[in-house]
Amino acid sequence: MSDLADLYQQVILDHNKRPRNRGRLPTANRVAHGDNPTCGDQCNVYLRLDGDRIAEISFDGSGCAISQASASLMTTQLKGRTAAEAAKLYESFHHIVTTGQAPDEISDLAAFAGVHAFPARIKCATLGWHAALNALKGDAAAATTETHND
Amino acid sequence: MPSWSNVRADFPALNQNVGGKPLVYLDNAATTQRPQAVIDALDRFYRHDNANVHRGLHALSMRATDAYEGARARVAKFLNAAAPEEIVFTRGTTESINLVAGSWATANLRPGDAILLTEAEHHSNLVPWQLAAKRTGASLRFVPVLGDEGRLDLAALDRLLTKEVKLFAFTHVSNTLGTINPAAELCAKARKVGAISVVDAAQSVGHLPLDVRALGCDFLAFSGHKRGGPTGIGGLYGRRELLDAMPPWQGGGGMINHVDWQESRWKPSPERHEAGTPNIADAIALGAACDYLDALGRDKIAAHDRELAELAYERLSRLPGIRLLGPARGRSSLVSFAFSDIHAHDIVTFADEDGVALRGGHHCNQPLMRKLGLTGTTRASFYVYNTAQEIEVLAASLERILRFFR
Ligand SMILES: Cc1ncc(COP(=O)(O)O)c(C=O)c1O
Numbered sequence: 001m002s003d004l005a006d007l008y009q010q011v012i013l014d015h016n017k018r019p020r021n022r023g024r025l026p027t028a029n030r031v032a033h034g035d036n037p038t039c040g041d042q043c044n045v046y047l048r049l050d051g052d053r054i055a056e057i058s059f060d061g062s063g064c065a066i067s068q069a070s071a072s073l074m075t076t077q078l079k080g081r082t083a084a085e086a087a088k089l090y091e092s093f094h095h096i097v098t099t100g101q102a103p104d105e106i107s108d109l110a111a112f113a114g115v116h117a118f119p120a121r122i123k124c125a126t127l128g129w130h131a132a133l134n135a136l137k138g139d140a141a142a143a144t145t146e147t148h149n150d
Numbered sequence: 151m152p153s154w155s156n157v158r159a160d161f162p163a164l165n166q167n168v169g170g171k172p173l174v175y176l177d178n179a180a181t182t183q184r185p186q187a188v189i190d191a192l193d194r195f196y197r198h199d200n201a202n203v204h205r206g207l208h209a210l211s212m213r214a215t216d217a218y219e220g221a222r223a224r225v226a227k228f229l230n231a232a233a234p235e236e237i238v239f240t241r242g243t244t245e246s247i248n249l250v251a252g253s254w255a256t257a258n259l260r261p262g263d264a265i266l267l268t269e270a271e272h273h274s275n276l277v278p279w280q281l282a283a284k285r286t287g288a289s290l291r292f293v294p295v296l297g298d299e300g301r302l303d304l305a306a307l308d309r310l311l312t313k314e315v316k317l318f319a320f321t322h323v324s325n326t327l328g329t330i331n332p333a334a335e336l337c338a339k340a341r342k343v344g345a346i347s348v349v350d351a352a353q354s355v356g357h358l359p360l361d362v363r364a365l366g367c368d369f370l371a372f373s374g375h376k377r378g379g380p381t382g383i384g385g386l387y388g389r390r391e392l393l394d395a396m397p398p399w400q401g402g403g404g405m406i407n408h409v410d411w412q413e414s415r416w417k418p419s420p421e422r423h424e425a426g427t428p429n430i431a432d433a434i435a436l437g438a439a440c441d442y443l444d445a446l447g448r449d450k451i452a453a454h455d456r457e458l459a460e461l462a463y464e465r466l467s468r469l470p471g472i473r474l475l476g477p478a479r480g481r482s483s484l485v486s487f488a489f490s491d492i493h494a495h496d497i498v499t500f501a502d503e504d505g506v507a508l509r510g511g512h513h514c515n516q517p518l519m520r521k522l523g524l525t526g527t528t529r530a531s532f533y534v535y536n537t538a539q540e541i542e543v544l545a546a547s548l549e550r551i552l553r554f555f556r
Contacts, residue, residue, distance in 0.1 A: 039511055065496045
């Protein structure tokens with residue numbers, strides 16, 4: 001049970017059961033879609049950018065507890081950040097899920113350290129992040145073409 | 151001689167622990183385990199008879215050729231084909247369907263023609279037809295499946311099966327729902343409008359007694375690895391006059407009578423459709439798998455698998471919030487289910503910790519999942535070595551998972 005208990009931390013179960021910032025953001029000026037074709041997980045990330053800063057963020061989609069909790073937790077971490085800060089935070093997150101090691105200043109995201117023992121699930125944990133970074137990169141028009149309505 | 155009383159001992163891979171628990175292997179619809187007899191056949195070939203087929207005049211090549219052609223005759227008998235020449239060895243179901251789509255469909259379909267499929271097809275009985283439709287200008291039609299039970303809408307079938315339909319390809323047993331389609335009836339309906347029938351037997355070949363002449367099909371595609379045989383080998387049954395009239399789909403050695411600079415002439419089937427050195431060892435081992443299954447008795451295998459599947463359906467239906475797919479009774483050897491609050495991949499990860507091997511996801515059936523409003527299901531699939539007690543282990547594991555997530 002120890003590896004699994006590490007994977008499904010309380011924080012993750014909580015975000016899976018009670019996702020934060022879930023649903024389409026009516027005021028979004030950026031949106032991007034992420035999908036994981038091997039397992040069918042899907043994630044849309046909606047942003048309202050105010051200049052370079054993420055003023056509001058939400059997500060929707062479907063997938064396993066890891067992907068949904070990760071997207072939910074991510075929205076709580078990215079709100080108020082600039083694009084550069086978001087990219088840096090993703091780097092830390094990626095380090096956590098691939099090595100299992102979390103730097104001291106990172107708190108909630110460290111809940112995903114257990115993912116590193118399940119290499120097949122790293123893609124689940126990073127799905128929402130990929131969508132968010134794409135949304136930050138693209139302009140609204142380009143991001144819309146990445147949204148399939150399926 | 152295999153016997154039901156110690157069938158588990160015939161499958162060496164079953165005898166292991168996973169994470170400290172005895173392996174409960176319930177991913178047989180993806181691939182089954184192999185009996186020792188099949189492993190021995192591979193070993194024997196490579197140790198004693200290994201040589202290329204058809205071209206050699208030395209002792210080993212003749213032995214290899216005899217064994218390879220013997221395997222073809224064995225498979226023909228297994229399916230009750232009229233002659234060994236009606237069996238083309240391929241890599242498996244996917245390649246067999248691509249062969250028909252690449253050769254027969256390309257040569258025979260034109261704009262205005264239709265290819266009829268069902269909504270429950272595996273991607274390997276869908277995407278090759280999409281490619282063929284693009285190449286030929288034919289269109290695709292789909293027989294709907296009804297509700298979670300997944301039976302074919304036979305009234306809709308009668309409306310869709312018009313004279314434009316030149317080919318009707320359908321799965322015998324759905325790998326996602328466990329539904330058994332009335333294959334003989336479907337082939338007869340196709341024949342009535344002059345359409346060719348293609349049966350995807352990936353999920354039925356090792357589970358139900360199969361007789362291509364009783365089914366009345368024109369083509370039937372199957373894989374070795376879903377019925378105790380090796381990976382990388384399977385076959386296409388085709389009625390002889392169809393196979394002999396079809397152009398080659400691949401060119402190379404072994405399939406020609408005469409080659410010149412600009413043109414060549416082909417051998418008849420099956421060599422015409424087997425360009426290059428075939429998968430000799432695995433074909434021979436597939437023959438051994440036929441022996442193994444026939445010794446157990448195909449009727450008995452079908453009864454065993456159905457019993458387990460119905461038992462599992464009944465047992466799992468007691469789990470709160472479960473949505474079970476496919477019919478309750480008369481189903482094939484698998485159960486497929488979903489919970490609205492727990493994702494299939496989380497279930498599979500947890501069950502693995504109990505030593506239970508399951509599969510979760512869309513099962514290569516994305517459009518059907520979308521129609522059912524699901525992103526995936528969890529599937530437990532059974533074979534000759536599974537037991538009622540293993541279903542209890544599965545149910546206990548699922549109960550633990552429900553407690554954990556709820
Ligand atoms: C119904 C069905 N058709 C086709 C296939 C493809 O078989 P293979 O991958 O052996 O070619 C499968 C395998 O999962 C299947 O279940």
